[in-house]
Amino acid sequence: MVKTVKRRLDNLTLKTKKAITGIFFVSPFIFGLVFIYIEAIIESISYSFGKFDENLNNVIIGWDNYRRVLFIDPDFVRNVVESIGTLFVNTAVIIIYSIFVSCLLNRNLKGKGLFRAMLFLPVIISAGVISKIQSYDMVNLFSGISSAGGDVSQVSNALFQLDTMKKHIMSFNIVPQVSGVVAAAIQNIYTIINRSGVQIVIFLAGLQSISPSIYESARVEGASGWEVVWKITMPMLSPLILVSVVYTVIDSFTNANNPIIIKIYRYIMETIDYGLASAMAWIYFLLISVILIAVLATLSRFVYYENR
Amino acid sequence: MCHKAGMYFNTKRIKIWGINIICYCILLCITFLIIYPYISNTSNAFKSEADLLDKTVVFVPKEFSMDTIRLTLRAMHYQDALKNSFLLSVIVGVLQTLTSAVIGYGFARFRFPGRNLLFSIMIFTIIIPPQIIMMPLYMRFKEFDFFGIIQAVAGQSPNVLNSFIPFIVLSVLGLGLKQGLYVYLIRQFFKNMPRELDDAAYIDGAGELKVFYKIMLPNAIPIMLTSFLLSFSWQWTDNYFTPLMIQDLYNLPVAISSIGNYLLYDIDPIVRTAMMGTGVILIILPILLIYCFLQRFFIQGIERSGIVG
Numbered sequence: 001m002v003k004t005v006k007r008r009l010d011n012l013t014l015k016t017k018k019a020i021t022g023i024f025f026v027s028p029f030i031f032g033l034v035f036i037y038i039e040a041i042i043e044s045i046s047y048s049f050g051k052f053d054e055n056l057n058n059v060i061i062g063w064d065n066y067r068r069v070l071f072i073d074p075d076f077v078r079n080v081v082e083s084i085g086t087l088f089v090n091t092a093v094i095i096i097y098s099i100f101v102s103c104l105l106n107r108n109l110k111g112k113g114l115f116r117a118m119l120f121l122p123v124i125i126s127a128g129v130i131s132k133i134q135s136y137d138m139v140n141l142f143s144g145i146s147s148a149g150g151d152v153s154q155v156s157n158a159l160f161q162l163d164t165m166k167k168h169i170m171s172f173n174i175v176p177q178v179s180g181v182v183a184a185a186i187q188n189i190y191t192i193i194n195r196s197g198v199q200i201v202i203f204l205a206g207l208q209s210i211s212p213s214i215y216e217s218a219r220v221e222g223a224s225g226w227e228v229v230w231k232i233t234m235p236m237l238s239p240l241i242l243v244s245v246v247y248t249v250i251d252s253f254t255n256a257n258n259p260i261i262i263k264i265y266r267y268i269m270e271t272i273d274y275g276l277a278s279a280m281a282w283i284y285f286l287l288i289s290v291i292l293i294a295v296l297a298t299l300s301r302f303v304y305y306e307n308r
Numbered sequence: 309m310c311h312k313a314g315m316y317f318n319t320k321r322i323k324i325w326g327i328n329i330i331c332y333c334i335l336l337c338i339t340f341l342i343i344y345p346y347i348s349n350t351s352n353a354f355k356s357e358a359d360l361l362d363k364t365v366v367f368v369p370k371e372f373s374m375d376t377i378r379l380t381l382r383a384m385h386y387q388d389a390l391k392n393s394f395l396l397s398v399i400v401g402v403l404q405t406l407t408s409a410v411i412g413y414g415f416a417r418f419r420f421p422g423r424n425l426l427f428s429i430m431i432f433t434i435i436i437p438p439q440i441i442m443m444p445l446y447m448r449f450k451e452f453d454f455f456g457i458i459q460a461v462a463g464q465s466p467n468v469l470n471s472f473i474p475f476i477v478l479s480v481l482g483l484g485l486k487q488g489l490y491v492y493l494i495r496q497f498f499k500n501m502p503r504e505l506d507d508a509a510y511i512d513g514a515g516e517l518k519v520f521y522k523i524m525l526p527n528a529i530p531i532m533l534t535s536f537l538l539s540f541s542w543q544w545t546d547n548y549f550t551p552l553m554i555q556d557l558y559n560l561p562v563a564i565s566s567i568g569n570y571l572l573y574d575i576d577p578i579v580r581t582a583m584m585g586t587g588v589i590l591i592i593l594p595i596l597l598i599y600c601f602l603q604r605f606f607i608q609g610i611e612r613s614g615i616v617g
């Protein structure tokens with residue numbers, strides 16, 4: 001028996017052997033899909049079409065949950081539109097900010113390793129329960145209410161008078177849209193700094209992978225610094241901009257501080273209306289996927305790949 | 309001539325110095341914004357009650373006192389919580405990293421039918437918010453079974469909630485919290501390793517498994533440490549998934565929320581908020597220590613993971 005199996009294996013082509021080994025390595029995931037994941041997804045979809053009876057059995061009631069979310073719930077649609085608006089603004093600001101900071105870090109500064117480590121710190125620290133407490137803390141800090149004693153509010157008043165700053169910017173009113181974006185960016189400054197650790201590292205790695213000979217030849221040809229940025233640095237970074245945009249969108253979508261996710265969680269935990277929560281989650285998920293695909297399709301036209 | 313060259317040299321140097329100083333200022337501002345909450349929390353932790361109320365005391369307390377820290381440690385039952393958190397996070401971190409390495413290697417180095425489909429499902433598991441499948445998973449582990457095998461043997465499907473089993477199962481099957489991200493990182497890393505490396509090993513007569521753990525894994529240590537640190541610290545602070553699966557587990561996120569409930573009879577609200585801040589510091593302290601040691605590999609791991617290029 002063992003011998004025949006062994007002979008069979010010996011007779012396989014190299015390609016099939018490799019394929020079998022590959023499947024062997026991936027098999028935990030395949031097993032997980034079959035065993036848990038697909039079933040969980042199907043179950044979640046069926047919850048969104050149903051309602052729990054007293055014995056916690058799911059009874060299918062059709063599109064009722066979706067109708068309630070979209071047409072009866074007064075807040076959901078407004079919240080989603082708002083959160084997608086902030087998502088766009090935040091993503092744009094995060095990308096610009098991280099490119100800027102990674103350019104700073106790419107200079108030959110002393111102690112840049114320390115700065116890099118600091119900038120990456122929020123990725124590991126401010127997650128889960130800490131980010132929850134912090135977001136609460138920050139609100140207090142910025143509105144001038146003391147977060148931990150009177151001294152903190154003193155400092156925060158002196159350092160970040162965000163509301164006043166926002167009013168000033170809005171009062172310039174040269175281009176209302178632009179000043180709106182700037183004001184929103186300033187208001188979200190903590191979100192932006194805390195969420196851009198990964199993107200900074202990605203861009204930094206990208207900047208370091210651009211070979212100096214390209215810059216050198218550009219300088220020999222007489223390109224100005226401005227031209228170098230737009231004709232060399234940006235095109236070389238463009239694939240990474242795509243990656244970072246996708247990462248940022250997914251990160252803010254699955255973030256526990258996202259208002260929609262909070263709303264869904266509240267429906268699960270407090271109201272225990274799991275059908276409604278699932279319906280919300282699926283609508284939101286579909287919407288984000290559509291946005292992600294649209295953004296990918298538009299951005300990938302501007303992406304420059306060196307090897308192609 | 310010589311004089312002129314010297315002048316030029318000097319102005320150029322001054323210019324570079326000026327730009328560097330501006331860079332330092334900007335970076336210092338940003339890092340200050342990042343660490344400001346932690347600094348203020350730490351300084352509050354060492355303040356006495358009088359200092360907390362005193363507005364003239366900013367960062368350095370007039371008299372150091374350990375009262376707040378002692379009170380917080382007691383309110384959180386810090387040692388128990390630390391032990392539980394540490395055990396769970398280490399288990400989850402190690403298992404997720406190892407499984408991700410195995411799966412990522414399979415995706416990176418072998419062609420098999422359905423690979424691209426499977427990989428897109430992997431990406432899908434990152435995008436889908438965990439809240440969607442939380443409840444089905446809960447139900448699944450409430451009546452845990454292996455294609456009906458356990459039921460056939462033992463007569464009924466066991467309830468494995470309130471144990472580490474859900475976490476172990478999910479991590480081993482590559483479905484842990486954000487595990488798709490680690491698989492993605494490790495796959496990118498393995499993809500960029502030169503083919504000649506394993507070809508040489510195959511010619512010397514090594515099997516696939518041997519190539520994996522003798523050649524590939526040692527090279528992948530930075531990226532594996534990265535993924536370990538990420539999964540460790542995200543598990544450490546997780547307050548969504550863990551309380552649902554293990555309701556009785558007393559870990560650090562539960563401990564800090566219990567500070568709010570710990571209504572000490574006549575404690576000033578200011579002291580209570582200071583305790584909250586101290587709790588935050590106490591929670592992140594272990595991760596910070598690990599980060600200090602692994603930080604070098606961490607950034608190197610992401611840089612070399614080949615997201616770039």
